[in-house]
Amino acid sequence: MRLTRDDIDIAVTIAEEGTLTAAARRLHLSQSALSHHLKNLEERIGSALFIRQPRCMAPTAVGEELVRRGILIQMEFREMELDLAMMAKGAAQVIRLGTQCYTSYHWLPSLVRRHSSLAQRVRLRIVPEATQRVEDALIRGEIDFAILSKEGQDDRLHYWHLLQDEIVLIVAKDHPLSGRRRIMPEDLRGESLLIHTTPDGRHVVVDGLLASHGVRPQEVIRLQLTEAILEMAAAGMGVAAAARWMVTSAASARGLSLISFGPQPIVRQWRCAALRGSPRHSEFSELAAALRSLMSSNNESKEASLAQKSEVLI
Secondary structure: OOOOHHHHHHHHHHHHHOOHHHHHHHHOOOHHHHHHHHHHHHHHHOOOOEEEOOOOEEEOHHHHHHHHHHHHHHHHHHHHHHHHHHHHHOOOEEEEEEEOOOOHHHHHHHHHHHHOHHHHOEEEEEOHHHHHHHHHHHHOOOOOEEEEOOOOOOOOEEEEEEEEEEEEEEEEOOOOOOOOOEEOHHHHOOOEEEEEOOOOOOOHHHHHHHHHOOOOOOEEEEEOOHHHHHHHHHOOOOEEEEEHHHHHHHHHHOOEEEEEEOOOOEEEEEEEEEEOOOOOHHHHHHHHHHHHHHHHHHOOOHHHOOOOOOOOOO
16 A cells, blocks of 8 residues: 555545535546545555545544644645745755644645735754654754744743733534533533643643543543634534634634633633744744734634733843
8 A cells, every 4th residue: 555645635635625515616627536536545554534524624634634734744844845845946044843732733824825925935844753852852942933822921032022822612503502601620520521632641721721620521422633622612512612713713604602611711822932042033923913913814703812012021
């Protein structure tokens, strides 16, 4: 068995779009051609990659692994293509970037390339292996710039605020919890909870809010892809927990409801950081401002926006 670039692109696109119809449209293929390619790919791998449901295509364990690795391979291809283009035009500055949130790798490169003028002068090189030790990697010089979603402070680092976001519960419109203003921990007893996979295996809802109230869901399903989480929630396969700013538009398109947790909302601060005193400080400040603008434009909740200061030193 040899996988091709088309195999990877097709698997990732189906997972991201949720249906064969939408995936075929995005890939400029007929639905029959896409179905045939998927069937051939599954035969070559020897396993089903997606569970075909009435409203969505949910990845199997094998499918999710292919998609997870496929996203990284796609990123590497894009990095190579852009690097070669930059080299042909002349040398460009490289910023090695790490982030504590695994799901950031999916949206970060495309957003920065599409919206930031900085992308014309520098290349962002994502370093996925730094995810579990981002600040340590920054101090050791293994990366140049970090996006952080956890609290903490190191005097050797300079910090910029990006965004304050809220972790919310996501439910289908016909779910019994839909229409509630707040979801209390005890409301999740007996529910299947859909959450993102995290590098250290811990999650703020499961290991924070619910554990502190002695509540255990009936089942916790951990997935890499935001799209898969939303599609499963829309199909009534569970309730999901994710950052409001990251899912608002996609959830609305699927007819899902976003509900705050109680008794207090779960709030998370996003920051970025670089070594204090770096000669590239102005360059990093420009990148921080671009990221803050992009993340804020994706966040449709005014309550989740930070103050308009261009830079805040912690």
